[in-house]
Amino acid sequence: MxxxxxxxxxxxxxxxxxxxxxxxxxxxxxxxxxxxxxxxxxxxxxxxxxxxxxxxxxxxxxxxxxxxxxxxxxxxxxxxxxxxxxxxxxxxxxxxxxxxxxxxxxxxxxxxxxxxxxxxxxxxxxxxxxxxxxxxxxxxxxxxxxxxxxxxxxxxxxxxxxxxxxxxxxxxxxxxxxxxxxxxxxxxxxxxxPKGDLVAAPTALIDMLKDSQLLRLNAGVLILHMALTAMFVVLPVMLTEVGFAAAKHWQLYLPALLVSFVLMVPVMILAIKHNKEKLAFCGAIALMIVTQFTLWQNQQQLWLLVLLVVLFFIAFNYLEATMPANLSRIAPAGQKGSAMGIFSSCQFLGAFLGGALGGMITAMWGREHVFLLAAGLSMLWLILALGMKPVAKSKSLSFHVNLSDESHAKQMADSLAKLPGVIESSIVYSDAVAYVKVDDKAVDMQQLKALLQ
CATH class of the missing domain: 1.20.1250.20 (MFS general substrate transporter like domains)
Structure with a gap:
């Protein structure tokens, strides 16, 4: 096969x-x-x-x-x-x-x-x-x-x-x-x-929370989903007020999402090809800031609302698609499950906070200030993102291994560390699993598998 x-x-x-x-x-x-x-x-x-x-x-x-x-x-x-x-x-x-x-x-x-x-x-x-x-x-x-x-x-x-x-x-x-x-x-x-790269381990959660690079991604996905849910607290009513019937709102959302998908893909390809991923990532956050500030200032013209919704979804979908990939490359070998667990929890917490704060701000100060909040938080995210370190291109792998004792596990870990193309490795003796993060263009996979056998 x-x-x-x-x-x-x-x-x-x-x-x-x-x-x-x-x-x-x-x-x-x-x-x-x-x-x-x-x-x-x-x-x-x-x-x-x-x-x-x-x-x-x-x-x-x-x-x-x-x-x-x-x-x-x-x-x-x-x-x-x-x-x-x-x-x-x-x-x-x-x-x-x-x-x-x-x-x-x-x-x-x-x-x-x-x-x-x-x-x-x-x-x-x-x-x-x-x-x-x-x-x-x-x-x-x-x-x-x-x-x-x-x-x-x-x-x-x-x-x-x-x-x-x-x-x-x-x-x-x-x-x-x-x-x-x-x-x-x-x-x-x-x-x-092997569960380390799939399900969160309670003992690893504290270390994941302390990691400054993961913290930037966690804060980012929280703010991203805050902005999304907060926007939908007020956007549907705004559209109806400028003459867009509620039953026809899908005629805006569907083309906006399709256009955003179409435009997002070439940006991702070019960013990877020319090693400009950080620039594209920060540019998408900046685009979110521009759309939110413009929505704060102007909510009365249908054509402008349509344009801003399209631009918002271009930024949103690009960020939503690239952050999990960045997280998998940043997370330590064998701990992607814990990193992803915290990341997902922050994503859902952001959805809750966006809805709750969007409703409170609308009640106290008016709906336009919802966009001001989203813009301000996105600016904070941009500052955090600018401090991100370049992420080495890598692939995370896991292998079941036969280990005679803990000294054998240590010997295997030492051998892995010397292997060209291996960025990071972790041997979990109790689970008989080796987690390896590699540069797939530099590593000899046959040599790696032979060593693990």
């Missing part, structure tokens, strides 16, 4: 898990473009509760993202994923049955408690070979990106015909479909991938 192509199990695992992940994200995102408009019909509505309803899922996701991954190591991937989807289903029904904004906030918080991201990615790793794992993860990542675009289209269409309750009922159906996929389509894992 060729090692250059996905086998049948890997294809089934990547597509089915990507669908589970994608449907769940569609359910979480669908209210973003519509809640500011249709939420006014709920009892107890106010800008503050609006923001909390949009961002509530992020708070519980941030709290449970790492623990759910650790639980999947103890109790198994599938039980944790199915349990999370059932909690997500329950939260969707609570929100659908609620006549008050308080019930919707509670339902959204329950949705977030179904935090299955770590367990899903770990199961995908368990079901794939080391050399094929990047393709499997890329498939899941692509579906996550597509889910946002689909949600921006479905949200306005469903809400126009069936209201907010319709959105939550569709979300509940997606949760049930996800459970069925996990039960009947997702293969059962018979092996376990």
């Amino acid at each position: 060729s090692t250059n192509a996905l086998n049948s199990i890997e294809k089934k695992a990547s597509l089915s898990l990507a669908m589970v992940f994608g449907m769940r994200m569609i359910g979480l995102f669908m209210i973003l473009p519509v809640f500011a408009i249709y939420g006014v019909q709920l009892q107890g509505y106010s800008p503050v509760w609006l923001g909390l309803a949009i961002g509530a899922y992020g708070f519980t996701q941030a709290l449970l993202q790492i623990p759910m991954g650790i639980l999947s190591d103890k109790f198994g991937r599938k039980p944790v994923i199915i349990s999370g989807l059932l909690v997500f289903f329950l939260g969707s029904l609570v929100a659908a049955w609620s006549d008050s904004v308080y019930g919707v906030v509670f339902g959204r918080a329950l949705q977030g408690m179904g935090a299955i991201a770590s367990a899903t990615l770990a199961l995908a790793a368990d079901l794939s070979r080391e050399e094929q794992r990047p393709k499997v993860m890329a498939t899941i990542g692509m579906f996550i990106g597509l889910s946002f675009a689909v949600a921006m289209v479905l949200g306005p269409l469903i809400a126009d015909d069936y209201g907010l309750a319709g959105i939550f009922y569709v979300t509940a159906v997606f949760a049930v479909l996800g459970v069925l996929l996990v039960f009947f389509v997702v293969p059962n894992a018979v092996t376990s991938a």
Whole structure:
């Protein structure tokens, strides 16, 4: 069997898990473009509760993202994923049955408690070979990106015909479909991938929090998602006020996202080709600042709002796509799971803070100041990003190894350190795993594998 192509199990695992992940994200995102408009019909509505309803899922996701991954190591991937989807289903029904904004906030918080991201990615790793794992993860990542675009289209269409309750009922159906996929389509894992690069290790979390380069990325993803959710607290109403009917908002979001994807790819390619990744990264943050400041100053012209939304999504999607890649290159060998766990928690915490602060600022000072807050925080992020060190191009690999004792593990670690092309390595004797970060253009993979055997 060729090692250059996905086998049948890997294809089934990547597509089915990507669908589970994608449907769940569609359910979480669908209210973003519509809640500011249709939420006014709920009892107890106010800008503050609006923001909390949009961002509530992020708070519980941030709290449970790492623990759910650790639980999947103890109790198994599938039980944790199915349990999370059932909690997500329950939260969707609570929100659908609620006549008050308080019930919707509670339902959204329950949705977030179904935090299955770590367990899903770990199961995908368990079901794939080391050399094929990047393709499997890329498939899941692509579906996550597509889910946002689909949600921006479905949200306005469903809400126009069936209201907010319709959105939550569709979300509940997606949760049930996800459970069925996990039960009947997702293969059962018979092996376990090395967990250090997949699931957070509690003992490594403190070290990850102290790392200045990782801290910059964590702060960045928090600010990025704060800006996104805060914008959707006020943007839908602004569009309706300049004559853009709510049911047609998808006609703005879909082209904006498509244009942003099309323009983002060549920028990424050129930045990598000419070794200007840091410049492009900081340029995307600067573009966010410009769009937020302009929205703060001018909200009355439809053509300008459309242009600014397109520019915002160009910056957002570029940053969203490049930060996980940068994180995987910065994270120490064997600790990517811990680094990614903190990164994901910061991402969801940013979604919560963006909604909560967006609602509070709208209530106290007016909606235009939401954009001023986002611009100010983005400026802080730009300052942090300018201090980032250039990231060496590398690939993280993990191997099961046969070790006779701890002295053998130390001998293997010393030999790895001397091997050309090896940037960093870590031997975990208790798990019989070697984590190696390499420059794939300089390392001799046959020599590396021979040494580990």
